[in-house]
Amino acid sequence: MATLGLIEYGDASPEVKAVYDDIMTTRNTDWINNFWKALASDPVTLRRTWESVKQIMAPGALDAVTKEMVYLAISASNQCGYCIASHTAAARKAGMTDAQFAELMAVIGMANETNRLASGYQVEIDERFRT
Amino acid sequence: MATLGLIEYGDASPEVKAVYDDIMTTRNTDWINNFWKALASDPVTLRRTWESVKQIMAPGALDAVTKEMVYLAISASNQCGYCIASHTAAARKAGMTDAQFAELMAVIGMANETNRLASGYQVEIDERFRT
Amino acid sequence: MATLGLIEYGDASPEVKAVYDDIMTTRNTDWINNFWKALASDPVTLRRTWESVKQIMAPGALDAVTKEMVYLAISASNQCGYCIASHTAAARKAGMTDAQFAELMAVIGMANETNRLASGYQVEIDERFRT
Amino acid sequence: MATLGLIEYGDASPEVKAVYDDIMTTRNTDWINNFWKALASDPVTLRRTWESVKQIMAPGALDAVTKEMVYLAISASNQCGYCIASHTAAARKAGMTDAQFAELMAVIGMANETNRLASGYQVEIDERFRT
Amino acid sequence: MATLGLIEYGDASPEVKAVYDDIMTTRNTDWINNFWKALASDPVTLRRTWESVKQIMAPGALDAVTKEMVYLAISASNQCGYCIASHTAAARKAGMTDAQFAELMAVIGMANETNRLASGYQVEIDERFRT
Amino acid sequence: MATLGLIEYGDASPEVKAVYDDIMTTRNTDWINNFWKALASDPVTLRRTWESVKQIMAPGALDAVTKEMVYLAISASNQCGYCIASHTAAARKAGMTDAQFAELMAVIGMANETNRLASGYQVEIDERFRT
Numbered sequence: 001m002a003t004l005g006l007i008e009y010g011d012a013s014p015e016v017k018a019v020y021d022d023i024m025t026t027r028n029t030d031w032i033n034n035f036w037k038a039l040a041s042d043p044v045t046l047r048r049t050w051e052s053v054k055q056i057m058a059p060g061a062l063d064a065v066t067k068e069m070v071y072l073a074i075s076a077s078n079q080c081g082y083c084i085a086s087h088t089a090a091a092r093k094a095g096m097t098d099a100q101f102a103e104l105m106a107v108i109g110m111a112n113e114t115n116r117l118a119s120g121y122q123v124e125i126d127e128r129f130r131t
Numbered sequence: 132m133a134t135l136g137l138i139e140y141g142d143a144s145p146e147v148k149a150v151y152d153d154i155m156t157t158r159n160t161d162w163i164n165n166f167w168k169a170l171a172s173d174p175v176t177l178r179r180t181w182e183s184v185k186q187i188m189a190p191g192a193l194d195a196v197t198k199e200m201v202y203l204a205i206s207a208s209n210q211c212g213y214c215i216a217s218h219t220a221a222a223r224k225a226g227m228t229d230a231q232f233a234e235l236m237a238v239i240g241m242a243n244e245t246n247r248l249a250s251g252y253q254v255e256i257d258e259r260f261r262t
Numbered sequence: 263m264a265t266l267g268l269i270e271y272g273d274a275s276p277e278v279k280a281v282y283d284d285i286m287t288t289r290n291t292d293w294i295n296n297f298w299k300a301l302a303s304d305p306v307t308l309r310r311t312w313e314s315v316k317q318i319m320a321p322g323a324l325d326a327v328t329k330e331m332v333y334l335a336i337s338a339s340n341q342c343g344y345c346i347a348s349h350t351a352a353a354r355k356a357g358m359t360d361a362q363f364a365e366l367m368a369v370i371g372m373a374n375e376t377n378r379l380a381s382g383y384q385v386e387i388d389e390r391f392r393t
Numbered sequence: 394m395a396t397l398g399l400i401e402y403g404d405a406s407p408e409v410k411a412v413y414d415d416i417m418t419t420r421n422t423d424w425i426n427n428f429w430k431a432l433a434s435d436p437v438t439l440r441r442t443w444e445s446v447k448q449i450m451a452p453g454a455l456d457a458v459t460k461e462m463v464y465l466a467i468s469a470s471n472q473c474g475y476c477i478a479s480h481t482a483a484a485r486k487a488g489m490t491d492a493q494f495a496e497l498m499a500v501i502g503m504a505n506e507t508n509r510l511a512s513g514y515q516v517e518i519d520e521r522f523r524t
Numbered sequence: 525m526a527t528l529g530l531i532e533y534g535d536a537s538p539e540v541k542a543v544y545d546d547i548m549t550t551r552n553t554d555w556i557n558n559f560w561k562a563l564a565s566d567p568v569t570l571r572r573t574w575e576s577v578k579q580i581m582a583p584g585a586l587d588a589v590t591k592e593m594v595y596l597a598i599s600a601s602n603q604c605g606y607c608i609a610s611h612t613a614a615a616r617k618a619g620m621t622d623a624q625f626a627e628l629m630a631v632i633g634m635a636n637e638t639n640r641l642a643s644g645y646q647v648e649i650d651e652r653f654r655t
Numbered sequence: 656m657a658t659l660g661l662i663e664y665g666d667a668s669p670e671v672k673a674v675y676d677d678i679m680t681t682r683n684t685d686w687i688n689n690f691w692k693a694l695a696s697d698p699v700t701l702r703r704t705w706e707s708v709k710q711i712m713a714p715g716a717l718d719a720v721t722k723e724m725v726y727l728a729i730s731a732s733n734q735c736g737y738c739i740a741s742h743t744a745a746a747r748k749a750g751m752t753d754a755q756f757a758e759l760m761a762v763i764g765m766a767n768e769t770n771r772l773a774s775g776y777q778v779e780i781d782e783r784f785r786t
Binding site (some may be wrong): 002032033034038045046061068070077083107110114119121123124125126130 | 132141158159164187191193197198202204208209216217218219220228230231235238239241243244250252255256258262
């Protein structure tokens with residue numbers, strides 16, 4: 001169970017409700033996932049985290065699906081079960097196909113492998129990469 | 132210094148040279164970075180790793196620059212100095228702009244933050260995400 | 263199920279019982295949590311680990327609740343489910359309030375974010391920090 | 394070298410200068426460390442990150458030195474060289490003594506050890522910790 | 525549930541069946557564990573991953589049980605639940621005793637502890653280790 | 656520079672000297688590496704850490720070189736530069752050949768890859784692995 005519990009919409013204070021409403025509007029959905037309900041016990045963190053996510057995940061130089069796939073990549077690499085589940089759903093909603101998912105996983109796996117080969121072999125950074 | 136040393140092209144065995152040649156041809160470049168020179172002490176690992184990287188990083192359902200940005204994202208998240216340097220260079224060569232780099236970093240940072248909030252608050256996976 | 267099983271007090275050898283007794287006395291409690299029951303299959307590791315934990319977690323230059331919050335912070339950052347659950351309980355027992363928990367989580371999240379921004383942007387250590 | 398370079402105060406745009414000024418005022422210091430100069434290439438991330446750090450690190454339910462020690466704990470656990478250097482300095486400025494530093498490191502080390510024992514032994518979460 | 529589902533032998537394409545057959549023959553077993561059934565949705569990744577695992581885990585300069593214990597060590601350190609469960613089984617099948625498991629866990633725990641002490645104390649690499 | 660400095664043998668207190676002497680005797684060497692000199696600012700941690708390392712790394716159900724290779728594996732996976740350098744030296748002193756090093760690195764890389772594939776694909780633990 002979430003450490004500080006989950007705050008449902010009907011039980012939320014006006015400031016929490018305002019964040020919930022903005023989440024639902026921004027994401028064009030009618031529900032709130034547990035992550036936000038857990039953070040809602042700390043309305044300051046709830047608002048700051050949501051505002052940051054909203055700003056960072058909006059399409060910009062990178063489109064929405066690329067951002068969601070990167071988010072999923074980090075979550076899979078960090079082995080965060082909740083985050084893998086929620087960002088797989090988010091990436092799919094943003095347009096990720098099964099084929100893209102499979103290629104994404106292959107890149108994540110490979111990067112985690114060569115990261116350790118590079119450090120384990122104590123490879124020095126090439127001069128060309130330093131400038 | 133790399134644990135088993137770096138093998139330069141001129142000192143390489145024919146099987147290592149063959150991999151080096153394929154790397155330079157595939158990447159349309161005339162040099163080999165230290166990572167491969169370090170792996171070359173183990174020609175079997177050199178070949179297997181290169182063949183895997185070549186297969187995985189080729190454009191498919193995801194384009195080359197997206198794959199390089201994901202690779203960089205994992206490397207930054209894992210704090211692998213060599214990999215960050217080399218894949219920043221690779222992502223730029225594949226077309227990553229400074230604006231894309233900056234947005235990529237923002238997503239990586241955010242994902243690492245919320246990954247810990249999700250686990251620290253012990254948030255349960257929503258039913259909707261399980262199916 | 264724990265790889266080597268859980269050893270209950272009634273089934274424990276005298277050397278394991280001695281550790282269990284010391285845990286209960288030191289913590290002023292009447293039960294043993296699964297972590298110790300799992301380690302008990304290796305009495306040498308059980309004793310060494312408990313002696314280290316006992317020594318490290320005793321109040322000193324840092325008080326008990328600060329130490330428990332740091333322990334929880336590392337566990338949340340490492341995404342260790344068992345450790346998050348047990349050290350949330352321990353930190354609360356040592357006096358951590360819900361407000362402190364929430365601020366702790368915010369710091370953990372922020373540190374994980376900026377750790378990746380620092381490495382991803384390849385920021386060099388300032389001269390002032392080196393001395 | 395920082396990927397997008399470091400922006401010095403004299404070369405900064407008004408919006409970047411405003412953040413730099415707020416950092417120096419808030420921290421009661423007359424210089425800016427490289428982390429912020431590196432982020433300054435992306436003024437939106439610079440501002441958001443600073444506003445978050447400022448809000449999170451202000452004394453609240455936890456005092457400033459405890460927060461800085463937790464920040465250092467995460468950075469040491471994640472092996473982020475830059476962050477360890479900068480937050481060791483920050484924690485000391487906030488009042489951390491050498492004795493506190495040493496105890497902090499002992500807790501970090503112990504937590505990282507038992508995190509792996511708990512997962513490696515596949516220890517199940519005790520019923521008492523679930524509620 | 526696995527993101528792309530699990531492909532059972534009876535439902536597999538000829539190329540997937542060929543990999544499954546090779547897994548069962550190489551491992552001298554009559555079943556396929558979920559990891560491979562999950563990867564089977566991407567036959568290219570299934571084949572490449574299996575060929576790599578087969579090559580890397582074959583006895584060579586290191587024997588099979590040592591390799592399986594290292595695999596388990598990394599999995600425990602990374603806190604990957606699936607991998608800990610599957611490689612504990614694999615290491616036991618290769619001959620790991622309970623006493624070896626317990627010593628392995630102790631080494632993993634210790635290494636994770638001193639890794640953080642080394643980085644947290646900002647210990648410089650000795651000249652003797654550099655050459 | 657090490658946060659609390661390095662304590663040389665000639666400047667050490669009797670209790671620190673006693674640990675240094677035991678390290679040199681146990682390892683059959685005439686010098687102390689920086690890790691211990693850094694910990695020496697906290698004699699309690701110095702002694703506890705050394706006693707634990709001495710106990711854990713002594714040959715038992717696993718021989719010395721296997722233990723050193725596992726230590727190196729964890730250090731490479733965690734990307735701890737100091738630890739990789741020192742435990743590469745220690746493993747070689749214990750008898751690790753270049754061929755064993757290369758195979759060890761290959762296993763580490765592979766484990767880090769499949770750890771992320773298992774979590775990223777959300778693979779459920781097989782029933783057979785649960786008992």
